[in-house]
Amino acid sequence: MTHIEAYFRGEKAESLLFLAIGIAAIAFAVFAWLKWNEPFVKGMAVPLIVIGLIQMTVGGTVFARTDKQVSALNTQMAQDTRAYRDAELPRMEKVMKSFTAIKWTEIVFVLTGIGLLMLTSTDGFWKGLGLGLMLQGSVSLTLDVFAEKRGAEYITAVEQLSE
Numbered sequence: 001m002t003h004i005e006a007y008f009r010g011e012k013a014e015s016l017l018f019l020a021i022g023i024a025a026i027a028f029a030v031f032a033w034l035k036w037n038e039p040f041v042k043g044m045a046v047p048l049i050v051i052g053l054i055q056m057t058v059g060g061t062v063f064a065r066t067d068k069q070v071s072a073l074n075t076q077m078a079q080d081t082r083a084y085r086d087a088e089l090p091r092m093e094k095v096m097k098s099f100t101a102i103k104w105t106e107i108v109f110v111l112t113g114i115g116l117l118m119l120t121s122t123d124g125f126w127k128g129l130g131l132g133l134m135l136q137g138s139v140s141l142t143l144d145v146f147a148e149k150r151g152a153e154y155i156t157a158v159e160q161l162s163e
Helices: 003-036 039-079 081-119 125-159
Strands: none
Touching: 003 039, 003 125, 039 081, 039 125, 081 125
């Protein structure tokens, strides 16, 4: 297995996890809203649905494009390793930079969620919103930390290719 296949196998697996988490979050939010229809549940449902839609979109998009991307990169590397390396390193640098903004956004979700949980005295909408933000932010942040680590390892492998 090439470094390309190893990296993208992890990306594809994690994309399925993102997709499944998004679907589960939305399904739970809709179920809870219909079953209990209370302010706390309505508040929790907002981030579960909104972030769940993002998770589904990102997961589905990455999963759908991965096989084609792996094929193209393997072909490019076989034909011209230097061209592959010169194109892939800047692309991955952009990917890695995007993780900074994404992780900070997720950290804001977690901290805002914790703040709402701590500062809200009743189990109403805002406390539910806090719980939903904290849960979705934590899950997404955890998965993105693993994706970033995988990306760093992939960059190292690309950098080590002989010119």
